[in-house]
Amino acid sequence: MELAEYPSVSLHNVAETVPAEWDESGDRLCRVPAAVGAELNEMARERVRHPTGGEIRFVPEAGADVEITLSAPEPTQVRPFWGAFQPWEPTEIGPTPRTLTFTVPDRLSELTVTDGTGRFDPRVCRILLERVPAVALHDVTGDCRPPAPEELPDRRYLAYGTSITEGAAASATHTNYVTHVAQNCGYDALNFGCSGSAYCEAAMAEYIASREDWDVATLAMSVNMANAEFSVAAFRERVDTFVETIASAHPRKPIACVTLFPYFADVTESGDADRAEAFRAAVRDVVADAPHTNLSLVEGTDLLDLSGLTADVLHPGDAGMEAIGDGLGRHLEEITG
Known part of the structure; x- marks a missing residue:
């Protein structure tokens, strides 16, 4: 700008x-x-x-x-x-x-x-x-x-997600996973993470869809909704609309949809592993059912293990951010290859 x-x-x-x-x-x-x-x-x-x-x-x-x-x-x-x-x-x-x-x-x-x-x-x-x-x-x-x-880099990478996408627990802005992806793949990065509030809202989808200044995107959806009072059905509906709005506007641009990263719901006594898995399954189903060939799926649980998280067992620390960046970078290179 x-x-x-x-x-x-x-x-x-x-x-x-x-x-x-x-x-x-x-x-x-x-x-x-x-x-x-x-x-x-x-x-x-x-x-x-x-x-x-x-x-x-x-x-x-x-x-x-x-x-x-x-x-x-x-x-x-x-x-x-x-x-x-x-x-x-x-x-x-x-x-x-x-x-x-x-x-x-x-x-x-x-x-x-x-x-x-x-x-x-x-x-x-x-x-x-x-x-x-x-x-x-x-x-x-x-x-x-x-x-x-x-x-400047000749390609731009757009990232949507939660505080994890914003890099809330990274030691500095240049150690978040979005920056790691950009470095690994030679991209310029646009970060649209929304800490605590990534609710896959239509206005954000329409705004991302309206922008022509990106070449590849990742949509991390969304532990914020799993931790709030959204039903699995409501989550799926929002994810479906969010992904459809962006993918249909940019049918030639690769878009990777990322399921929930591993977090406390999966492994703590007070957590709800079934709910976490249902939210992941909703994203899988949306991608599988979508008519767009530019969509791909990345399992958040494949990108890092629990040791990459901070002590809140939610936000990745620097090691976790690097692991996510490396894994997502490899995926983006494969689908843009």
Whole structure:
């Protein structure tokens, strides 16, 4: 996304900006337009106003210093990558707008090779934003431009799911499974995870279906509904509508539907393994019955084992995120091969 107010940068995984509630001089970065968010459940409506998978991208001119002013309603961190090159440490921002200065690091500006430098041109500065809290952009100054298409991956991967898709328990935004898939397959990533609120709603399906800027997708459906008061029948109906809406709009784009990952319901005394399995079976049936050849199924239980989860026996930790990313990456390469 490029805004008239900030013509020299690209706002990745950002669909809209609104005035920041904590400082109206800043533009809050939102993943989904407000008109779409208004049709989602209350929690999802707020989640899509957070910058999961969001990046501020730009390429400084040779020797130029670029200043980016950011704020957040509470202390958080941003991570300025140069292409695929990770920063030494994250940078803190908070409620008081902070101006950060960027110039291409000397050694990266002197690179004489392109092999092994990753899916992004190393001159592209990518300010990676965490899933919480919200973030606002206030100002951009300095001689820079948005990245050119040849400086970015040539294919985009769209992911829908729960807090697991958002990377809730990952140690940083770049260690979630969506990022691992993108790295493994050479994709750019669009993250539409909705923590605690991935209810396979029609408005989200229609929004994803309306977008033409992705090439392959995974739809992880949905432990949030299994943990809420949805019946298996209601879940299946929603999954059917969700998948049908997206697949029919993009009949040539591979779409992988992912069943519930292993979690506490499968293995604890207070859990309900039969219910968890019924939710998995519903996704299997939807994919099997669908008339679309671009759909495939991935069993979430095949992607990681219990040791990949955190102590809540629900959210994958870093090892689990990597396992999911590796498994999904292999599947996507097979179906796009």
